[in-house]
Every structure is written in structure tokens, then in C-alpha cells.
Amino acid sequence: MNAPAGGDDRRSERDAMVAEQIARRGVRDSRVLEAMRRVPRHRFVPVDRTHEAHGDHPVPIGEGQTISQPFIVAEMTALALTADPPVLRALDVGTGSGYQAAVLAQLVPEVVSIERIEALASRAKATLADLGCANVEVRVGDGTLGCPEAAPFCAIVVGAAAPSVPDALREQLRVGGVLVVPVGHRSIQDLKVVRRTAAGFVEESAGACVFVPLIGKAGWPERD
Numbered sequence: 001m002n003a004p005a006g007g008d009d010r011r012s013e014r015d016a017m018v019a020e021q022i023a024r025r026g027v028r029d030s031r032v033l034e035a036m037r038r039v040p041r042h043r044f045v046p047v048d049r050t051h052e053a054h055g056d057h058p059v060p061i062g063e064g065q066t067i068s069q070p071f072i073v074a075e076m077t078a079l080a081l082t083a084d085p086p087v088l089r090a091l092d093v094g095t096g097s098g099y100q101a102a103v104l105a106q107l108v109p110e111v112v113s114i115e116r117i118e119a120l121a122s123r124a125k126a127t128l129a130d131l132g133c134a135n136v137e138v139r140v141g142d143g144t145l146g147c148p149e150a151a152p153f154c155a156i157v158v159g160a161a162a163p164s165v166p167d168a169l170r171e172q173l174r175v176g177g178v179l180v181v182p183v184g185h186r187s188i189q190d191l192k193v194v195r196r197t198a199a200g201f202v203e204e205s206a207g208a209c210v211f212v213p214l215i216g217k218a219g220w221p222e223r224d
Helices: 008-025 030-038 047-052 070-080 100-104 116-132 167-171
Strands: 061-063 066-067 089-093 110-115 136-140 152-156 173-184 190-199 202-207
Touching: 008 030, 008 061, 008 066, 008 070, 030 070, 030 100, 047 061, 061 116, 070 152, 070 173, 070 190, 070 202, 089 100, 100 110, 100 116, 100 136, 116 202, 167 173
Parallel strands: 089 110, 089 152, 110 136, 152 173
Antiparallel strands: 061 066, 173 190, 190 202
């Protein structure tokens, strides 16, 4: 895994974010907490919003998209790491700013991240490269269809809300793998955790959440 460079100028803010927003709310995986401390979150928000980077809320990043609230990134990452066997390859659906991919890159040897909006993918790729996250591959495409040529994945994390669990993503899990995806209406969703076992799929709920819609063939149609 690759450690981001040049992020220590705001380490105290990240430490406070992890202690107050994440650990206090129940994320206990020390690997995830340390990854959240290491990744310079302010590098993934627009320059005029860096003062909001460590706030307890999503932050707009342009193109109608957001960088997710720190707690939800940590929670989804921790859930993804419950895959058995350990996660060696992960798929990040909805690259956005690249922050979720950067966090995963601290914990997983190989991360594939897919984004439908080329401008966002390009910016995220540049930021990740600048921070030394060489184990992340950013692709442009329909995230609802996953990345079949790189499958199977040990873990799949979806950073946007689907009307139902996309079949393609479910099928791209390896046995023992975990898919974490918000499912529900455009306005509010349930965070679903789908596990692939030798006998099939097991689904559970991790609680209510709110994400931007997942646009694509197996997601929501794009509004005019």
C-alpha cells in the first residue's frame, strides 16, 4: 500500500476528525482509523472549500457530486474489510474526488476505481498520483456495471445510491467477498452489506444514509 505524501500539515485536524466523528461513533478498526488519519482529506476538496474538509458533512466537489462525510467513508471501509479471506483487490464505484479510493489504498494492495464523469476521474487520478497512491487504477465508465475484466473482487464499495443492488456488482464478488452499497430512494437510503457465500448471497442492513444517486444502466436515469 502507498502512503500519501505531503499531508502532515493538517494532521491535527485529521486526528480530531477521527477521534470526534469516527471512533466516538463506533468505528473501532484500528487499520481504518489510521488510514483516515493518514490521508490528507483537504487535498480532495475544491480549494475554496478546504476549510470544510474535516467537517461532519459531505462537501460539494463539482459536477453535482460530493465527497462523503468522514464517518460514512470510515464505516463503509470497515465493513468492506470484514471480507473473508482478507481483501487483496477492491472496487470503488463512484470515484468522485478520489478520497474513498485513497483510504482503501492504505489498506488494500490493489484498488480499481470507476467514475462516469470524465472530469472528476481526471482530477481524482491526478490527485491520487500526486499523493503517491500508485496502487489505484482510475477508470471512466458506468459504475453500475462494475469492472468485469478485473473481477472478481474481495470488496466493492459504492459511493452513490442505487434503487436496488446492481446484479453485476453482486456477481463480481468472489466467495467471501463483501459489497457495501446504499440502496433506496433518491432522498434517503439503507446501507446494504451483501456477502457472497458458497451457498449464495446474504444481505444485511447497516443503517440509514443519504447519498447522491448512482447513475447508470443498473442505477438511476440521469435527470435533464
